[in-house]
Amino acid sequence: MSYPVFAVTVDLVVLTVRDGELNVLLVQRGLKPHLGRWALPGGFVHADEDLTSAARRELGEETGLEGPGGHLEQLGSYGDPGRDPRGRVVTVAYLALLPDLPTPIAGTDAAEAAWKPIGAHGLAFDHDRILADGIERARSKLEYTPLATAFCPPEFTIAALRQVYEAVWGEKIDPRNFHRKATTTPGFIEPTGRSTEGEPGRPARLYRRGDAALLNPPILRRNHDG
Amino acid sequence: MSYPVFAVTVDLVVLTVRDGELNVLLVQRGLKPHLGRWALPGGFVHADEDLTSAARRELGEETGLEGPGGHLEQLGSYGDPGRDPRGRVVTVAYLALLPDLPTPIAGTDAAEAAWKPIGAHGLAFDHDRILADGIERARSKLEYTPLATAFCPPEFTIAALRQVYEAVWGEKIDPRNFHRKATTTPGFIEPTGRSTEGEPGRPARLYRRGDAALLNPPILRRNHDG
């Protein structure tokens, strides 16, 4: 039996919230093709490596951290002929949601790595589309899952959680209604008993993520026809 | 630059509703490996072929029909080393939802093709897991999208639409509440003006799918902790 030969890569859409804004991890390519252009971090899947393991390895190489917290899931595969001038390359994209981390480190084949606000970048390959798909997946998952906590450190305030929603969705949310929603949705968050100190305003109680896999009822965006 | 070499296949989770039961299209393998075992239909991606095009081609070869109606979307990729004894094979799984069709035709490399009720099959490769993922995707999508109409012919009654939900979710739904929900959710279905004839009971109005991409508000299952 004969069949076409492919190369397989993983590419990562790594999202975090910095200063109330949704950011994506990009690398400046240090190799051809698209040398010097910004792209999603990624690389070839090794010969005896699981797809998810490859994604985790790349994530560790690019961020230097895969510690507790955070979230990694498969986003989808992209394999148009001609998407990579080197030949027939199928990429399996993964979506990672991380709490705000120190500055990323450049990988071996990247000249530079940096957090960038989401928006119009002219990324290499078909990475603009992959990024758009990842953002839409994140926006959607915040509605039905407790994944917003993946953007937060292990202990967080309800206000910090609300700011995650506001950053990812790009819309303001009433703090009082969100507080009620977060505290009454079963399994979403659990109180730790501790509170913040030294911050302006009334101290806020600290929570950790709950054990629910789905939010019931969900937290729905106002208007999204997409 | 050197990197590992892969083969890429597409596999299809083709679902339909027959006699009030959710069915999946399976083929009996006519080639090694796993000769004689049931498996999801699929095949290798051609040298100059888009992933989605490959999925559509395989769907046409297996069902003999890709006419109007129905739905096809990418489900996910599976690439564990060792999932295929022939070597390193990554498969891109697609989910297809179709109205009840005539008996499928066996493809070139399949001994037989048949609709089977979903349940415990000992499928070839990792197809049991892919099938489970596809079913869960379908169940979830029925909540937030008008995709239940993909299981129906171009014109259908509200009762037929409700039976799709009941078959996919495996739970009974109150006909009166579902009727209210289906008729008041904007963009879900549109009346055609026609009605059924010759069936027992009061004639039912016929509808066609609306133009909404998302159901707002969604139609939520009762209890699903998954």
Add this chain to the structure above:
DNA sequence: TCCTTTTCTCGTCACACTGACGATAATCCA
């Protein structure tokens, strides 16, 4: 024809959830 059965369609009611917003509590800072 008349009655029963079947299924569709419309209504009602209580309850839960949500958005809008007021009010109070608890801290920091000048």
Add this chain to the structure above:
DNA sequence: TGGATTATCGTCAGTGTGACGAGAAAAGGA
């Protein structure tokens, strides 16, 4: 000490939903 700031709790009207009653419109049998 007083003002600014933020967190937390309450209230209330509007909306959506589950449970259920009841009428409408056909087929089929006595």
